[in-house]
Amino acid sequence: MELRALRYFVTVADELHFGRAAERLHIAQPAVSRQIAGLERELGVRLFDRSSRRVRLTEAGDRVLDVAREALAAADRVRVAARERAGVMRIGTGAGGQFTARLERGIDALREQAPGFDVVLVDLPVAARLNALRQGEIDLALARGVRSAPGLRVLPSWSESVFAVVSARHPAAGRAAVGLAELADGPLRTSQDHDPSVVTALRDAGLQGRPAHRRGTVHDTIVEVGSDQRSWTVLPADQAAEIRSTRVRVIPLEPQMTITGSVVVSTDLPCACAAAHVAAFGDAVAG
Template identity: 75%
Template sequence: MELRALRYFVTVADELHFGRAAERLHIAQPAVSRQIAGLERELGERLFDRSPRRVRLTAAGHRVLAAARDALAAADRVRTAAAGPRGVMRIGTAAGVTARLERGIDALRAQSPAFEVKLVDLPQAARLTALRQGEIDLALARGVAAAPGVRVLSAWTEPLYAVVSARHPAAGREAVGVAELADGDLRVPDPSVAAVLREAGVPVRPDRPAGTVPDTIVEVGSDPRTWAVLPADQVAEIRSTRVRAVPLAPRTTITGSVVVPNDLPHTCAAATRAAFGD
C-alpha cells in the first residue's frame, strides 16, 4: 500500500469532491480517481459513495480515514527521526531573494530551531525537478501557477521595473512604458519575467539571451541603449550607481511562490508559505 494513495484518499475525504481534491493536490482528477479505485481494490472495500451531485464516505471509508491519518502521521515522524536531532532543510533559491530567504528562515526557526539550512542554486525548471525527486525540500519560484508533482503556494507579489542606464532619458522618470523603450536592446535574465510580460500583452522580444542578473546590470550600466526588466526584490539588491530602476507603466507584477512536495502536511505547507510570503 502506497502512502501516496493514502494521502489522496485523505484529501478526497477532506474535500468530499474529487475535483477540489485534485486542485489541492495539483494533479489531474483522473489520477486521483485511479489512486482511490486502486486503494479500494486493494482493501476490498468501497470507500466512497459517488453520485453526480455528491461524494460521501462509506462506513468502511470512515474507518479507513482514521487509520490513514495515523499512518501518514507515523510516516512524518519516521522522516523526522531519520533526519536526526538536527535536520537539514534544503531550499532551492531564486535570484534576488536574499532578504526574503533571511526572513523566511528566521520565521521557521522561531517555530522549530533545530535545523540547518542548505541553499541550492538551480535554474527554475531544474529547481522544480529537484523538488519532485526529493533532492531539495522546498523551492522559491516566480511566475509558476502550477507544476506537476508538487504543490505551488502563491506567497508574494512583486512589481516589475525597467532597469536603464543612469544616462538614459527615462532614468529620472516616475514610470515608463515599454513602448518608450522599444528602440533599445532588451535583456530579460529571468524567463519567467518574459512570460509574465507576454501574458500582460507587453510585446517582449529579448534581443539576445541575457546572462546572470549581475552581468545584465553591468551591460545596462555600460550602454544607454540597453535595458532590462527585473522584479522588485532583484531591484532591491542592485548596488550599481550606473543604472536606475523605473516602475513599468501600466503597473505589471509577477507572483512569487513557495513550492513544496505534494505530500507535505497541510499545516507545514501553510507555515512555510507564511514564512516566505509578504
C-alpha cells in the first residue's frame, strides 16, 4: 500500500470533492480517481459514495480515515527524524551557476535558524529536478518559470529581471537599455546550461525562431558573445550579476522582462518549513 494513495484518500475526505482535492494536490483529477479506485480494490471496500451531486465517506471510509491520518503522520515523523539524523539538506539547482548568489544567501539564512546541517547541491535539468523531488532524492528545488508541478507544491518566491548580454563592440553596448527588436538581427546564443524559462520568456515576448547555438556552458556562451560583435544572449539577473568578463556588457531590456522564481517542495513538507524556505531563498524583487 502506497503512502501516496493514503494521502490522496485523506485529501478527498477533507474536501469531499475530487476536483478540489486534485487542485490541492496539484495534480490532474483523473490521477486522484485512479489512486482512490486502486486503494479501494486493494482494501476490498468502497471508501466513498459518489454521485453527480456530492461525494461522501462510506462507513468503511470513516473507519479507514483515522488510521490513514495516523499512518501519514507516522511517515512524516520518520522523514523528519531521518533528515535530522542525517543533518543534510539536498537542494536541486541548475547547472552553470544558475542560482549561486541566491543559494549562498538562502543557505546562510537557514543556518541562522538551524546551524547544524550540511548542504548537498544537485545540478539537474528542470524536469529531472522536479522528478528527483517527487522521488525523495532531494529535499527542495529552485526553479524559474515553473507554474505548477504534479504532486509538488510550487511556491513563487521571487521576481527576476532578464538582461541582454552583448559584446563590448556591439552597437548597443553603450546604451542604458535595449529592445529585443534591435538585437534580433544578430544571432542569439544560448547554451545547454541556459535556464529554459529565459528562452520561453523571449518567445512569449514575440522573438521568432530558435537560438542560433545551444551547446556548451553559460561561461562558453559569454566568451562567444564577447568575441562576436553581432551575437547576443540573455540571462536572469542572478546569473548576469556573476559575469566578470570585460569583453561583454550587460544591458537591461526595454520593455523590462521578468520571470518568476519558485521554491518547490514536496506536498508533505510542513507548512512552517515551506514558509522558512521561501523566506530564505526568495525576495521581493531580484534584479
